[in-house]
Amino acid sequence: MQKRCKGNRDLLPLDMASFRHVEDVFRSGCLKWGYEEIRTPTLEYLHLFTSTGTLTPSMLSKVYSFLDWDGWSGERVVLRPDGTIPTARLYIESLPQASPAKLFYVENIFSFEETGRESRERWQCGAEMLGSSSPSADVELIMLAQEILGKLGISGTVLYLSHAGLIRSLLRELGLDPAEQTRIFDQIMDGNASEMMRTVATGDSRLKDSLSLLFDLNGCSPGFIQNVKATLIRDFPRLEASMDDFLAIAQLLTDMGCSYQVDMALGKGFEYYTGVIFRFQLGSQKLGGGGRYDDLIPLMGGGDVAACGFALDLDHLATISKGPDNSRSTILVRAENAGKSDKVIFETADQLRQAGYRADLDQGYTGTTKHRWILSIRGEKGKPGFVLTDQSSGKTTELDSISEILGILQVANATKTGPS
C-alpha cells in the first residue's frame, strides 16, 4: 500500500471543512479590520533566515533547505519556515512604505520534526502590521486575534504576555557580551528561562532575586508590571523604556476589558522579537501568538520600520472548531431508471444549484448515504416526475415540478451554499 511521507498529514473532507471554516472566519475577521491578504512563495532564499535576529539556532537547524535546479552558486533555498520574515521581505520588496501596511495570510510553514509523529507541514493564519510603533498597534493585533478565536466559538482561552525588549535590556544590564546575550535570549525564546536563571545568576543572590521577580512570578494587571518596575528600575535603570511600553500595552488591554497573565518566561522561538510577546492558550494547548519585531525590517535592509504581528495555528484550531458537515445538507439527485433521464438529472441539479442548494449527481452511491435529501427522477412519457425523500424524517413526497421541490426545501429550511 502506498503511504504518505513520514511527518505529513492528509486532510480528509471533514478536516477540510473545519480547515476552511477557520480560514473563512479568519479572513473575514481580518478584512473587516482593514487588513489586506497576501501570499508569499513556498520557496525563499535561506539567507533570509540565517542572520542573528531572525530564527533561533534551534529553529534554523530544522529548516528544509536544498539547492534548486539553478543552485550552482551554492545559494540554498528553503521551504518557508516562518510566515513573518517572508512578509517583511514582501513589504520591503513590493509595497510602498509611506503608511502602515496591514497584511494577513493563510500559509503553510515547514519545520523538521524528528519523530515524524507531529506534522512537518503546519498551516498558519497570520496578520502583520508594518509601519507602526504604537502600543495601540500591539493591542489592535491582540484584540483582532481574540475576536477571531471568539468567532470560532473557542472559549476559555488565556492570553499570556511577555516583553522581549525588557529581557534584552536586562541581559545588556547584566554586562554580558553580545554573543552571550544572544545565546541566553535564544534560550528564553526556546522556553528555557529556568536554565538561563541557573546560568546567569550563579552565586549572586541579589541578582537571582531580581531575576526571580521577573521570571518566576506571574501577574494579571498593570499594577503587577508597575510593582516590578518600581523594584528593578533602581538597579537596572535602562529597563525603564521597555517597562513603560509594556505598561502602556497592559493598561490599554485592561481598559478594553481584556484579561491576561504576565509570564516573562513565555518562549516564542524567534529571535526577531523586540517588544511585547503574546500567546493564546487553551489549557496547555498553544493556539497561537505573536509580538513586536521592530529590528527585523531594518536588519533586512528595509529602513527604520517598526512592526508587529501574530499567527494562529490553523491545524490546531481546526481540530477544536469544527466546520459544518456539508455532506449532510447536500441533495442527492438520482434517476430511478438508469440512463433514461440523464439530461433531466443534469438540468434539475443545475436548477437546484442556481437556487443556492448543493446538488450531488448520483454516479454510483451504494447503500445509505449521508445526504439528508434524496431526489429521485422518473422519466415517464417525456414528462419527469420527482420523489423527494427527507432521510432525517423518512418522509417521502411525490412532486411534479422544480418549484414544488424548492418550496419544500424552503419550508424545511434546508442549508444553502455559502457565499464562496
Add this chain to the structure above:
Amino acid sequence: MQLKLALPKGQLLQETSTLLHQSGLEVSGYDEQSRSYRPECRSLPNAFLKVFNEKDIPIQVAVGNYDLGICGQDWVEELLAKYPSSALVKIRDLGYGRKDLCMAASKTAGINSIDRLNGRAENIRIATEYPNLAEAFALARRFRRFAIFPLWGGAEAYPPESADLALISETPDNPVNHDLVPVGTVLRSRAYLIAHRPSWESKDMGSLLDRISASVGKLQPPSERARAVGTSQDSPWPKRPEDSGSVWLALPDGHQQKPTLDFLARAGITISDDPRNPRRPATNLAGVNVKVIRPQDMPLQVANGNFDLAITGEDWLADHLYKFPSSPVKKVVTLGFGRVRIVAVVSKSLPFESPQDFRAPLRRQDITTLRIASEYINIADKYARENHLSPCRLIPTWGASEAFLPEDADLLIENTQTGRTLAQHGLRIIDTLFESSACLIGGTQATAGVKEKRIADTVQRLERTLKES
C-alpha cells in the same frame, strides 16, 4: 546469526588491520596489497566483512547494510550534521587515525579569525569535502550569507581566489598547506567504531566488541603537534583578490593527470610541478594561472566563475548539467583522450540483461526498492527516471563502487574503459549510457579585453594540437 562489518580502505586501513590482528581476529585479504573487497575472518566464521571507501561506511551502517563499521569520526559527524536521526550509535574512539577538521583561509586574505566574517553582508564562500559540517558551522556562526561548494577533494587549493574559507582535514603527517592559516577548529576526529542502532539494540555482538575494546589503546597514536590557530587582529576588512585579467585554468588530478599533461606538452604548454605547492604548478602560458583540482569539481567551479577553463571529463560535465540544467558552463573542445563508457552494471548472479528487466520484479514487489549505487548521482537519477525504475534509492559512492554489488546495491552506474575490471568482480554490463572523453570546458558568460584574448589563444592552441594529431 551473521555479523556484518564494514572496514575502511585508504588511510585507516593499515592501523585498522593491526587493530583487528591485535584483537585476535585472523583476517585475511585486508591489507594495502589486496584487491579483494571481501576479506575473510577465520576466527569469526559468521562474520561478513567488506571494504569501503571510509566516507561510505557511516551511510552503509546507518541504513542497516552493516551491523558495525570502522571509519573516521569526521564522516560520522558529516552524516549526522545533515541527518541527526540516523540509526547510528557511536560506540568508541579507537585511538588512532587522528585528523583535525579546521576552517582555513589564505594567508593573503586578511582573515585571521573567523570572527572577522561574522555579520559580513557579502557571500562567504566555503569549499569543502564536508558540506554538511560546513553548513552547520556557518549556521552556528550566524553568517548572514554563505555558499558551500561541495568538493570531491583538494579543498586546500581554493582560497583565496575561489573560496574565502576551506574546511579541510589535517593529519600529523599532512598538516595544513603553508599558504593557508587555520582560523577555527570544527572537529578533532579519530577512527571510530560505529553500529547500526537496531543491531546494537537486538544483536549479541559482545564477543567481537570485547576483543576490539581490549585492543584499543595498544596502538601507539602518533605524537600530537601543536598547531597555531589564527587570532583576531585589527586588520582591515578582508578583501578578495582582484581580477587582473588573468585566466584561471583547472587541470585534473588523479588518473586523468598524466594524459592531460602529455596532451598539453604536445601543445607546447609546460606545467612545472612545485613540490611545495603541488596544486599550483607553474606554466609557460602567459597570463594563465593553473590549479590542480578534482575533475568532478570542475563544472561547478567554472559555473561560479572561479575558473575560466578546465580540463575534465564529459561524464562530469553531464552529471553537473543534469543537476543544474541552466548552469552557465559548456563544453568548448572535445579532447578525445581518457575515453570511457558510462555503463549500467549488475551482478552476474542476477538474471537481468537490460534495465527494463527490473520493471517486472519492481511491479511485483519482488524488489521492493531498487538500490542504485553510483559516483554519478545525477546521471543515475536521470537514468532511473527515464527507464521508469521506481521505487528506487540512490546510493552515492566515493570510489570502489563495484564493491557494492550484489550485497549493498542492485544496479551500478559506473565508468569503464575495457570492462575487464567489472568482469573480474563478477559484474555484467547491461546498458551503455554514453561515451565520455576528456574535454575543455568554459563559462557561457561573455568575457572581455585581455582575458577574452587569453582564453581564445589557449583554446585555439589546444584545437590546433588536436588537428595536428
